[in-house]
Every structure is written in C-alpha cells, then in structure tokens.
Amino acid sequence: MNPFSYARVTTPPAAVAARTQQPGSYFLAGGTNLVDLLKRGVVVPEKLVDITRLPLTAIEATPTGLRIGALAKNSTVADHELVRRQFPLLSQALNAGASAQLRNMATVGGNMLQRTRCAYFYDTSLPCNKRVPVQAGPDKGQPNGPTGCGALGGYNRMHAIFGADAGVAAPKCIAVHPSDMCVALAALEATVVVVGPKGERRIAFRDFHRLPGDNPRQDTTLGADELITAVEVPANELAAHSTYLKVRDRASYAFALVSVAAGLQLEGTTIRQARLAMGGVAHKPWRLFEAEQFLRGKPATLATFQQAATLAMKGAKGYGENDFKLTLAPNSLVEALTLATTPA
Amino acid sequence: MDINPKNQPVDRVDGRQKVTGSAKYFAEFALPRTAYCVIVGSTIARGTLDQLDTKRAAAAPGVLGVFTHLNMPAIPGWDAPVGGQADGPPPQPTAETYRILRGTKILFDGQPIAMVVADTFERATYAASLVKATYTRQTPKTDLNKHLAAAIAPSIPWMKDYSRGQAEAYKTAPVVLEADYVVPTEVHNPMEMHGILAQWTSPTSLLLYAKTQGVNATQRAMAQAFKLDPRNVKVHTEFMGGGFGMGLRTWPQETAVVAIARQLGRPVKLVMTRSQMFQLVGYRPHTRQTIRMGADATGKLVGLVHEATAETATYEDFTEGTVNMSKFLYACPSMQTRYRLVRLDRGVPIWMRGPGEATGAFALESAMDEMAHKLHLDPLEFRLRNYSETDPEHNRPYSSKNLREAYERGAAAIGWRNRPATPGSQREGEWLVGYGMSTGTFNAMRWQATVRVVLQADGSLLVQSAVTDIGPGTGTALTIIAHNVLGVPLDRIKVQYGDTSLPPAPTQGGSAIVSTVGSAVFDTCSAVKQTLVELATRPGAPLAGHQAEELALADGQLFVEAKLATQVAVAELLRQNQLASIDKTTESKGGPEQQKYSFYSYSVHFVRVRVNPRTGVVRVTKTVSVADSGRIISPKTAASQMIGGVAGGIGMALTEEAVLDHRFGRYVNNNLADYHVAVHADVPEIETITIDKPDYLLNPMGAKGMGEIALIGFAAAVANAVFNATGRRVRELPITLDKLLAVS
Numbered sequence A: 001m002n003p004f005s006y007a008r009v010t011t012p013p014a015a016v017a018a019r020t021q022q023p024g025s026y027f028l029a030g031g032t033n034l035v036d037l038l039k040r041g042v043v044v045p046e047k048l049v050d051i052t053r054l055p056l057t058a059i060e061a062t063p064t065g066l067r068i069g070a071l072a073k074n075s076t077v078a079d080h081e082l083v084r085r086q087f088p089l090l091s092q093a094l095n096a097g098a099s100a101q102l103r104n105m106a107t108v109g110g111n112m113l114q115r116t117r118c119a120y121f122y123d124t125s126l127p128c129n130k131r132v133p134v135q136a137g138p139d140k141g142q143p144n145g146p147t148g149c150g151a152l153g154g155y156n157r158m159h160a161i162f163g164a165d166a167g168v169a170a171p172k173c174i175a176v177h178p179s180d181m182c183v184a185l186a187a188l189e190a191t192v193v194v195v196g197p198k199g200e201r202r203i204a205f206r207d208f209h210r211l212p213g214d215n216p217r218q219d220t221t222l223g224a225d226e227l228i229t230a231v232e233v234p235a236n237e238l239a240a241h242s243t244y245l246k247v248r249d250r251a252s253y254a255f256a257l258v259s260v261a262a263g264l265q266l267e268g269t270t271i272r273q274a275r276l277a278m279g280g281v282a283h284k285p286w287r288l289f290e291a292e293q294f295l296r297g298k299p300a301t302l303a304t305f306q307q308a309a310t311l312a313m314k315g316a317k318g319y320g321e322n323d324f325k326l327t328l329a330p331n332s333l334v335e336a337l338t339l340a341t342t343p344a
Numbered sequence B: 001m002d003i004n005p006k007n008q009p010v011d012r013v014d015g016r017q018k019v020t021g022s023a024k025y026f027a028e029f030a031l032p033r034t035a036y037c038v039i040v041g042s043t044i045a046r047g048t049l050d051q052l053d054t055k056r057a058a059a060a061p062g063v064l065g066v067f068t069h070l071n072m073p074a075i076p077g078w079d080a081p082v083g084g085q086a087d088g089p090p091p092q093p094t095a096e097t098y099r100i101l102r103g104t105k106i107l108f109d110g111q112p113i114a115m116v117v118a119d120t121f122e123r124a125t126y127a128a129s130l131v132k133a134t135y136t137r138q139t140p141k142t143d144l145n146k147h148l149a150a151a152i153a154p155s156i157p158w159m160k161d162y163s164r165g166q167a168e169a170y171k172t173a174p175v176v177l178e179a180d181y182v183v184p185t186e187v188h189n190p191m192e193m194h195g196i197l198a199q200w201t202s203p204t205s206l207l208l209y210a211k212t213q214g215v216n217a218t219q220r221a222m223a224q225a226f227k228l229d230p231r232n233v234k235v236h237t238e239f240m241g242g243g244f245g246m247g248l249r250t251w252p253q254e255t256a257v258v259a260i261a262r263q264l265g266r267p268v269k270l271v272m273t274r275s276q277m278f279q280l281v282g283y284r285p286h287t288r289q290t291i292r293m294g295a296d297a298t299g300k301l302v303g304l305v306h307e308a309t310a311e312t313a314t315y316e317d318f319t320e321g322t323v324n325m326s327k328f329l330y331a332c333p334s335m336q337t338r339y340r341l342v343r344l345d346r347g348v349p350i351w352m353r354g355p356g357e358a359t360g361a362f363a364l365e366s367a368m369d370e371m372a373h374k375l376h377l378d379p380l381e382f383r384l385r386n387y388s389e390t391d392p393e394h395n396r397p398y399s400s401k402n403l404r405e406a407y408e409r410g411a412a413a414i415g416w417r418n419r420p421a422t423p424g425s426q427r428e429g430e431w432l433v434g435y436g437m438s439t440g441t442f443n444a445m446r447w448q449a450t451v452r453v454v455l456q457a458d459g460s461l462l463v464q465s466a467v468t469d470i471g472p473g474t475g476t477a478l479t480i481i482a483h484n485v486l487g488v489p490l491d492r493i494k495v496q497y498g499d500t501s502l503p504p505a506p507t508q509g510g511s512a513i514v515s516t517v518g519s520a521v522f523d524t525c526s527a528v529k530q531t532l533v534e535l536a537t538r539p540g541a542p543l544a545g546h547q548a549e550e551l552a553l554a555d556g557q558l559f560v561e562a563k564l565a566t567q568v569a570v571a572e573l574l575r576q577n578q579l580a581s582i583d584k585t586t587e588s589k590g591g592p593e594q595q596k597y598s599f600y601s602y603s604v605h606f607v608r609v610r611v612n613p614r615t616g617v618v619r620v621t622k623t624v625s626v627a628d629s630g631r632i633i634s635p636k637t638a639a640s641q642m643i644g645g646v647a648g649g650i651g652m653a654l655t656e657e658a659v660l661d662h663r664f665g666r667y668v669n670n671n672l673a674d675y676h677v678a679v680h681a682d683v684p685e686i687e688t689i690t691i692d693k694p695d696y697l698l699n700p701m702g703a704k705g706m707g708e709i710a711l712i713g714f715a716a717a718v719a720n721a722v723f724n725a726t727g728r729r730v731r732e733l734p735i736t737l738d739k740l741l742a743v744s
Ligand SMILES: Cc1cc2nc3c(=O)[nH]c(=O)nc-3n(C[C@H](O)[C@H](O)[C@H](O)COP(=O)(O)OP(=O)(O)OC[C@H]3O[C@@H](n4cnc5c(N)ncnc54)[C@H](O)[C@@H]3O)c2cc1C
Pocket: A026, A027, A028, A029, A030, A031, A032, A033, A034, A035, A036, A051, A070, A071, A074, A096, A097, A098, A099, A102, A105, A106, A107, A108, A109, A110, A111, A112, A113, A114, A178, A179, A180, A181, A226, A227, A228, A229, A253, A254, A255, A256, B673
C-alpha cells in the first residue's frame, strides 16, 4: 500500500468535487474490496475520498417500486422488510454473497463496482490487461505489471463463457463480474442513479456493466467522477416464483461458478413473464433475453425449461478449465426454474 | 490403573483464555524496541536474480535495514549441512543447496530475495513494496504430471521398495483392479500466521517467541545455527493457533530473523503473510498413486501393489509414509510398494495432518471400494474378509486391534443397512443419496520425555513439560492424568508447558504426545504417590501398618480404600513431615515390548452424501467416525480432535487444492477466499465414537494417539459415498462439482 491522502465528505456534490479535483482518487465505501486492492498494489491511488458519511443509506418505497441508497449495507438491504416481501430474489442474492461480516460492511454501490476476482488481476507480477497504470508516487504512469491475459491458457476455472469475444477478434479479458446482488438487480431491471459534475443521470442496469471488448480496464459505463447515489427497483409480479441459485465450490463463502436469478410470473401453469440473469459467466450480469422471450406463454414444464436452457447457451465458449460451465450453466438454469416453480 | 475411571468430561483447561483473548500467541508478545521484518519474495520460480534495487526501500521512513544476498549476516552453523529438521527423519539434502539470502539463484517461487526491517510493521510492509528486482527467468518445472519421467527413488533407507510374497501376484487373480489416484497440493492454512520474535539477551544467549510444534527442537536448531550452548537458547510457544505440521521444523526465514536481530542489536519480529504461508512453510505434496489389486472369487486379496510419486524441492528430498498402511492393513500374502520423488522448482513440503498416510489411504481405501464393487460385495464385508489378525509386514502380533468392533459400531450408527446396493439408485427429492466408508490407521508411538511434578504443602499440584499444545488439548489431557494418579482436584492442578525452561519433551506431532508426555506425567505422579504412601505408612504415621496397594488418593486425601474413614489429607502429611513440597523430575520412555508388537491406532469413517444430479454439488449430510485409539483420557478434547479431523477431511475430500499456474510456477489461489477450506455450512452433524479399550503394552495408561487417524481415510469415505450415490468414481481430489456433472 502506498502513502495517499484521505478526505471525508458529507454531501454528494462534495464527493464528486473531491474526485474531480484530483484524478487518481477513489471513493471509499465499505472498503471490503478497495482495501484489498490497495494492499495488493493493484490500485495505487493519490487520494481516498471517504463517502461512508453520505446520507445515502435509506431504503424507501416509491410510487413505482423501491429506492435503495447507494450506501445501504448489503446486510441491511437483504434483511429489509420491503425487500424481502417485494423482491425476495434480491434478498436471497445478497445473502448468498460473501460472509456475514463482509455483508455488514459492504455497500450497494461498492458491491456494484467490486472488481473481478481473477487471480492474475490481483497479482501484479502476472500478466493482466485489466490493471491500469500506477496513479501515484515515483512510478506514476508506469504500467502496473505485465500486460496480456494471464487467465487465457491459465487458471480460468472461474472465468467467462459469454461475451468475452464480443467486438474483438480475440478476447482481451475473460474475467467475470463476481457480484451476486447485481445478477438479481439485472433480472429485476433496476435503474442506477448517479450524480456527476453535470448533475444526475439514470442508467438502466443492463447498460451499467459492460463487456470487456477492446477495453477490459473499464468494468462499467460510470464516468470517472460520477458517484452512485441509489438503485431503483420497479415493482413486479415475480415475487411468488423467484429463486436465486448459486452454484459454488463450497456451501458458503465462495464466489459463484454459475448463479441464476430467475423470476417468473405464472398463470396457472403457464408462464406469463420470465426474467432471467446469470452470474459467473460474463464480464457483466448476463441477461438471458432469448430464453425469457421463449418462456413467455409456455407451460412451466421440465421440457420447456430444457429448451430455454439450450437457447440460453447460444454463443457460449469455454477457455479450458471453465469448459464445464458449458454444461453447468444450462443445468443450473433448469434447476433454478424448477425450484422457482416448485411450491415451497 | 484405569486412568480416568469416571470418564470425566473435563473442559479444555485453557478454553477460557482462548475465547477471552488472554491466551498469548507468539506475535502478541511485545518486547521494548521491537523491529518488524517483512519478506520480499521472488516472483519467479526458477532463474537468477539480476538486479535488486533497494535504494528506495532503504530510504523509506523508519527503515532500519534491508537485508539481501549482498549484506545478509552470516549464520555460522549453516556452513555445515543442515536439515533444519525439528525431530524425526530429516528431509535429505540433495546436490542443490538452499540458503536464505545467499547467492542469486532462485529455486522456487516466493523464495526470499530481501528482508526489510523497520520500526513498525506498516512501514516495513511499505518499504518492502519498494524493493524492485529483475531476473533472468528460466522455464520452471513445477508440474508433477509433466515430470513423472524424472522420478527418482529417494536414498533414504526407510523409504526403500518393499516386497513380500510373489512379485506382481495381483496379475494372477481372477479379479484385477488397476487405478490411479491423485491428491493435489494442499496447504495447512491454520488461522495463526507463521513467524518468530527473536531477541539476543546477550552476545551468546537468545530468547525466542516462536510458532513451533517443538520448543526443544527449535532450541537445538538455533543453537546449531548460531553455535550457541542450547541452554542459552530460550524458546517459548505456549499457544498455537493451529499447527497441522507446518511447525515441525525450523524454517530458514526464522533463522534469518535471528541473524538480523543480532546485526541490528534489537528484537526483531516476523509475521508472514497468508500468501507466504503457501510458499515458505511447507505443504502436503501433490502425489500420484497407482494401486494394482487382485482378488479371488471368495473376496480374498491375492496381491497388491501400491506405488506413489510425490513432488519435492530440488534442494531437499521430503518423504512421508504414503504407502505404509498398504503393507499391513489387510491380510494380503503378496504385496509390493514403491515410493518415488520428483524434484521440482518448489519450496519443500512438510507433513500435514494425517501426513502421507492420509494421502495413501485415499488411494488404498478407494481401491478397496472399487474392488468390492467388482466382486459384488458390500465394501465393509470385503474389508472383513481381508482383516489382518496379525501384522503381515513384521510378522508379529498387534499390541491391540479393535477394528472389527469399530466397523460394527460405525455401521450401526450411520445406518449402513440403508446403503443402496446399486449405485445411483437412491434419491431424496431430486438429490442422489449414497453411503461410503473407509479405514484409517497410523503408528501408535511412545517416545521419551521428562516431566517435573511438584506437590505443594497446600495440596496444589504443578506439572511441567516443555511440550507444546498445538490445539489438541494436551494441557487438558495432562491435567486429567495428574488428577487421576494423585487425586488432586482438577482446579488445583496447574500444567505449565511450551517453554524450554521446562523439562524437555519431543515435538508435538505424530499423534504421540499423550502417549509420550502423558506417560511421563503418569510415571512422575506415580513416583510422587509412592513417596506419599511411604510417608503415610511409616511407623507412627497416620496410616501406619497399611500396605501401598490398600491406599488410594482422591480429593486431596490419601485413604484406605476398604475403610474410607481412615484417611489423611495430603497437605497435612506434608506439614507433619515439614516438607514444603514433594518435587520429582523423571525421564520416561517405552520398554523392550515395543519391539515385540506392532502398535497402531485405527479409525473408521462412515459418511452419507447427497449429490445434485444437475449441478454435481456434493453435500455431506452425516458422518460417523470411530476411533480405536486405546483408553481415552479426555473424552471432550478427544471428540474435538475427531471433529476437527472430519472438518479437515471434508475439505480434503471436496474443496482443498492449492493451484499453481505452471507457466509461472506460482500459486493462483494463495488466500483464504480462493483456497477453500471447509466452512461451517459444509460440515454436517458429526458423530464420534471411541472404542476406548486400553493398550497397556504401549504405555501405563493404555492410551494411543488419535490426531492423525481422525483425518486418515476420510476423503476415501466421501469418494466412496459419491460413487454409491452416482456411480461416478472420482480418483482425483478434491471432488469438485465439475467432476460429477451430468451424473443423472
Ligand atoms: C473474501 C470475500 C468474499 C466475497 N464474496 C462475495 C460473494 O460471494 N458475492 C458477492 O457478490 N460479493 C462477494 N464479495 C465482494 C463484496 O460483496 C464486495 O467487496 C462489496 O460489496 C464491496 O462493497 P464496499 O462497500 O466494501 O466497496 P469498496 O471496497 O469500498 O469499494 C469498491 C469500489 O466501489 C467504488 N465505490 C463504492 N461506492 C461507490 C459509490 N457510491 N459511487 C461510486 N463508486 C463507489 C469504490 O471507489 C471502489 O472502487 C466478497 C468479498 C470478499 C473480500
């Protein structure tokens, strides 16, 4: 960890201003990811802007749904009465993440902006295309470790099967976004509210995270000096038939190999509406638009689910150690749909 | 005598200290002017260090020294060959030599290239980040699978090839199994970080707070390294946050800290990082095994061959007992073992709980299950048909063996009769259900130890031994032994341990400590008792005329067993004789009977699993582990030992693997988020059973060890249960879900 300056802000405009003034500065929320990145020398900042005192912790009903402050703790959101009742998918996804201690520290905004867990990204002696140059100290402007994608041809058990090659001849990065919460928010079609030097902006969740393409350094479409202030979740009819299934290497405290957020609206046994997203498979929470469309109007049967799973896998590609996800992902989707439609 | 007639379940004597934080671990000791050392490790696994820029580090705030191959103070004793080994068979030095911070040759990833010392830990950490190195990189050899052809036979007598009966007899049998089994590299990963705090209290004397499983061994190693009188090297390790084997030797970086402390003239503390715990303090070596087994139609083994090939460093041959249990566990007339090593660009391994036997048991006990399946026999029945009544390796009787009873009790407790005879045929909802079992065994040993016992005039008792308690509850067991021999109430007994100022004891390991140090406590307390009896029965004394055999001790009273009213308080007896205390120190070890019998502890593990047919997720839903480890001295901590073994066994079976990227020879999951030990949610209801029958041939208490057997065999039981649930045989640990996908 390098020496850096530290400032605590108490209003969103002050937060934005602090960051605009000094490139190479970072917002510090729960710190559960950022502090690790500092310790490993992956992030070498000029300054940390502590935003934990911002008044952005409220969780409140709105005429169209629910608004969750960016600094609400993951555990608070997961246990909130309104969230549990209206969006059990979100509650389940949050509780499937990390450990109780981490959830007590982690914030909604920080969760959305947590970095990938790719081992090469965290080890500055190994190649990676995602790390940015050093931003402070005598090495400022120097590359922070070798470039290239270490995971290609290496340890990529956790890595992407979708979207890494979109828009490029060969993938530059096959990392996945590790969040559970975001997979649920993608399925729930949330909106991200952000504020920047030019004022407030709203970003549809599906446009918030991005695919690596030519620029794997960039995880999201958030501007460098923008602050997330809230997430809005629109009301829906999915609560009765929704499941967050997280498949992982141990029963708790492990990132998803594959996760599925499934929300269905049923009329009898007919599917009226389906919202599906997968985690652990792409650089962003991966919506299964085609499968959703296919399910609409179909009977909720195993055969339907299997067909949807086949559709969902279009364009999937393994990179060696993660080839098993080509089987695990469709199987997990079928399992999640089965659980979502099985009476408790 | 029966060592614990009431089977008293005594709470861990240091439990309160541990949970309230008053137990002090090595890193918590504070000495005035302590400086902090941080290691900079190589980022390549093979090659040479070309340039090392330490200027910025040296100029950073608070830095007291940056030690590299250019300025590392000499370690005088290291000019002679050293294994650095605590106790037991040392790893054999090879033609290659590794000496920390000497020369520029890089032999493994993480090899220290600099040790940075500053006035605070944070400043040392920061300065360490400023050290910049350039290397000439050579392609590292770290993948056992790719270098099997380079396997060598270790030149160590006790690892030589073994054969009895006819060579390769298995081939002649009507039913033959040949299969390969793989155990990956695993890392001990105790909670407490490794390290040392060193202070030179004079130019020729040393005080160390260490994380070692043997204070006397560390004392000897440091005395040798610095050419000191061992009596002038004091080592303290009262508490340890888990050892699991990594504290079984003195590691080079600890010795380096001592040298640096001398150079700087102030105490120096090293606390390693979690990722350095993967690189610098050993691991369970990646091992490939082949079992070839032949059986006849009646289910009798005809021949068995067990071969193992394990990774080691280029600079030391580390060996362990991987193939040992195959030699005696089953009555098989013809059997051969071969043990090989592949020297790789890796740090050297070290024993990890269960050590080689846990690796070997995975192969042998999986193969037994596979063979039973081929023979259409119940795997438990198959084992019983090959039960060895005497030790076929040494042709001598077992000192005791109650394995048959262990099988029976375990089978009853898990509900073995519910095991589906056909794999993949039982379901619970959509989940597949299966049952598996296995056997574990480990040497039951007794070494030599000295113990001091002081019975004070106020009736309280002090017991002293240098032995460490790495977690199993040694202090508790020793308290119970003293209590039962001398009748001193539990709360009036103080056991002091973990310091070289106390009478010497062997290193905690090999499941031999209760047997060794416990017996020394027993013998010394017995000597104290004899003195008491003499005092009490002398002419004119309160119990004059009574014989020693008539007397017993309890609640601080010496009394005539047949006539309870005839008694004298121990404290009173001492006062009458104007004695401040009875103070005895004795050395104690096993006798000649140790050559006449074979001594082993046994375990049997039964597990029940559920497997999700769509995702391949395995959940262990119930386990029963039975220990045949002689008389149980401390029922509570014994059960805890077994519970810990099962939790570790679930990790070994399902989740643990230290992954290297062989292109770089570097770990890619060297932290507790990515290296998966089992968490609570992975660990189901654990039932533990002890056979609890004394083996007086081993020691006067009849107790054998149980630390290793709690783990040995467990992984095979899980693999066997997974086979029973799914019909899928996984021969490579850990059994991750990708190995089971699409089992429906
Ligand atoms: C061992 C471990 C296991 C974990 N397991 C899981 C898991 O299974 N599933 C899972 O989903 N997560 C897991 N996590 C990740 C955890 O959820 C994230 O670390 C956490 O959500 C980040 O939140 P934070 O508030 O601590 O963010 P910080 O670490 O403070 O910040 C993260 C990033 O977000 C930026 N940031 C924070 N808030 C804002 C804002 N309002 N506006 C703009 N930028 C902002 C920061 O500048 C920083 O770049 C795990 C983490 C650890 C350490």
